[in-house]
Amino acid sequence: TVCLTEITDWVGGQISAQGTSALDERxxxxxxxFYPKGYLELRDRIKRYYRQLNPGDCWVSESCFLPRDAHQILxxxxxxxxxxxxxxxKWFPSTVVKELEISPDGKTIDSVIAIQHKSTADAPALNTFPLSQTIEDWYSYENSSxxxxxxxxxxxxxxQDNSSNWYIIDATETGEIIALADVPYRLGIDSRSYLNPSxxxxxxDPYCTQGFTYTFAMEQTKEAQTQEMPSxxxxxxxxxxxxxxxxxDFEGVFTYRRIWSSKRGKRIRWGVTAPTPGDISMQNWTWGNDYRPGTSEDNLVYTRRQLRTTGQLAPGGxxxxxxxESLRKGEENALGYYYWLVAGTTDSQLGDGVKEPHPNHRYLTGLDSPMGTMHGLSKYPYIREGRRIIGRPSFGYPQGFTISEVDISRRDYQDDYYRQTxxxxxxxxLWAVLAGLEAPSVIQGKIQPDQVSQRSRSTIYPDSVGIGHYAIDFHPCMTLSPAETPGNTERKGERRGAGQAYPFQIPLRAIIPQKIDNLLVAGKSIATSHIAAAAYRVHSFEWSSGAAAGTTAAFSLETGIAPYQLVQQPLLQQTQLQALRQQLEKNGNPTAFxxxxIFNQNWDDWR
Structure with a gap:
């Protein structure tokens, strides 16, 4: 039996309830x-549903579509x-996890208490009010109006021995289960080191996570619309x-993530057709509806200390x-951004004389709208970064397993910045890590760093259970609080780590947390550093990590071998680990590109 809980009433998360219905692909x-079988099926079903893969004729992706349709397809x-x-x-929509019962020895989750909600008979339908006005009610045991x-x-x-025989997979956007279980995790910026030199x-700094976004949809109209400025x-x-x-260029911004198009317009410089009345755009813009708090006064995802201070780690808390409050401000910021697009004449980064009004548009609301909400915003914000577990200590990782910047980045580390910093x-x-087979000579001082040929590949993991590929892409937190402070700037140095990445793997060690033996992690909360997490966060990776976690749980139930036992040293001699990887491959879930x-040192063809 599989019990699937979902905080909203739509499955799919990122491409549905979060409204980010533009597939991020390399x-x-x-x-x-070269994707997991299930992700390929998703792409195929989108194509069959619309009779084309890109019904939005967008230029950020080869596939942009309506979030409400994504829910139905999934x-x-x-x-x-x-x-x-x-x-x-068993699917439980509109359900939140409230409490965990941990075994006396602290090694297993023995039960989960969740709360499912529905509208009362006299209340408006679900999705009438934005998240900030309902989320606290969802987590309360008591009925409300x-x-x-x-x-x-x-x-x-x-x-028969009265022991638990199940696995819990935390696939929440912010790592709720790992916070409730209080397993070791990181949040926000990691300190500079040879593993994360950028x-x-x-x-x-646990308060500076990537920005979050309430997406929305807007439609071009034939006539100019009356645009009411929010207070x-x-x-x-x-x-x-x-x-x-x-x-x-307004046309470029509109078509960047256009999710529905008549395709009747002329071709424009972005390689797509010009917008025409009836076309619908989904907005997800860094200096627009991204909300980017980054201090202890306004951070969105509470740290362990903040959770304790607010009583959220107490029983039932x-x-x-x-x-x-940050959710509320993110909602206001998104609504304000729509007004700026259609009526604004200022530009905080480019100055005066750049932005012009574009009143021939309307903001889409209603339960039958692309976002499926009366308020028009996505049901849940697009979360780029949450809590990230620290894996169990293993060979080479005495403090706990983590995928770091140097494991995936294409950056040129011969830049003087790294020598000076x-x-x-x-x-x-750093250069011992980058040296590949020359590492022992670098460590022993026989070869100087400036004599090393930097490897041209990502780290290869013998316990890989999935794959991903995307650029290290940052939407940095802002320096001051509140994030919308006039003249505010992005946190200094946050974009240094941004850039291209090699195709990468998902090690089994990255989805196994410490302490709890029957808990696995999928999605953005796997064991990555802040910089690596900026690549390990897009659609196909999330599918691959979910398939890996689910298959691992099923494999462990069938064999009686716990996931952590599969990665006990030495990895290459773990026959059961290889059996798991073979099962994944057989099911159409690649574990390597x-x-x-390791014999192919140059992966430059992968872009």
Whole structure:
């Protein structure tokens, strides 16, 4: 039996409830269609549903579509999988996890208490109010004027020895289960080191995570529309910008993530058709509806200390682990950005004379709108970064396993910045990591760092259970609080780590947390550093990590071998680990990219 809980009433998360319905893909991986089988099915079903892969004729991706359709497409895939599977699927929409019961020895989760909500008979329908106005109610046991609650206790079937025989997979956007279980995790910026040499801070900063975004949809109209300025617009107006001169083009911004198009317009310089009345655009813009708090006064995802201070780690105290006020301001910021697009004349980064009004548009709302909400914003914000586990200590990782910047980045570390910023010892250790087969000679001082040929590949993991490929892409937090402070700037140095990455793997060690033996992690909360997480966060990676976690759980149930036992040293001699990898490959979930072995030192063709 599989029990699937979802905080909203749509499956799919990023491409549905979060409204980010533009598939982020890299050219080489896309040209070879080298993805997990399920992700390929998603692409195929989108194409069959619309009779084309890119109904939006967008230019950020080869596939942009409506979030409400993404939910239906994914739900059909889920139902098909349930029929094909050997067990029972129980889906619990509009459900939040409230409490965990941990075994006396602290090694297993024995039960999960969740709260499912629905609208009361006299209240407006679900998705009438934005998240900031409802989330605290969702996590409360008591019924309210808006919501009727059902308390769910999820427990496993007991084995003959009365031990738990189940696995929990944390696929939440911010790592709620790992916070509730209080396993070791990181949040925000990691301190600069030879493993993360581009880090923007010499010390950890848990408050600066990547910006989050409430997406929305807007439609071009034939006639100019009356645009009503929100009362809070002046507060956020100093933030909005096209960002770069080459992007200072309204047609380009509209078509960047256009999710529906008649394709009747002429071709424009962005390689797509010009917008025409009836075309719909989804907005997800860095200096627009991104909200980017980054201090202890306004951070969105609460740290462990903040959770304790607010009582959320006390029994029954969990309320989602987010700052409701920052959610509210993110909603206002998004609504203000729409008004700026259609009526604004300022630009915080490019100055006067750049932005012109474009009133021939309307903001789409309603339960039948692309976002499926009466307020028009996505049901849940697009979260780029949450809590990230620290894996268990293993050979080479005495403090716990983590995927770091140097494991995936294409950056040229011969740049003088690294020699000047890192200590001589840290600099030598950096080049020992980058030296590949020459590492022992670098460590022993037989070869100097400037004599090393930097490897041209990512780290290869013998316990890989999945793949991903994307650029290290940052939406940095802002320096001052609140984020919309006039003249505010991005946190200094945060974009230094941004850039191209090699195709990378998902090690099994990255999805196994410390302490809890029957907990696995999928999605953005796997064991990565802040910089590596900027690449390990897009659609196909999330699919691959989910397939890896689910297959691992099933494999462990069938064999009686816990996931952590599969990665006990030495990895290459773990026959059961290899059996798991073979099972993943057999199911159509690749664990390595073609032509990217340790014998192929140059992966430059993968872009």
């Amino acid at each position: 050219p080489t991986q896309r040209s070879r269609l 739900f059909n895939i889920l139902r098909k999988a349930a029929k094909r599977g050997k067990g029972t699927l 808006r919501f009727e609650k059902s308390i769910l206790r999820i427990v496993p079937q007991q084995t 880090a923007s801070s010499a010390t950890d 809070f617009y002046p507060q956020y107006q100093p933030y909005y910008s096209y960002e770069l001169q080459r992007l200072a 969990w309320m989602g682990g987010l700052r409701t 890192l200590s001589p010892e840290e600099y030598r250790r 073609p032509d990217t072995s």
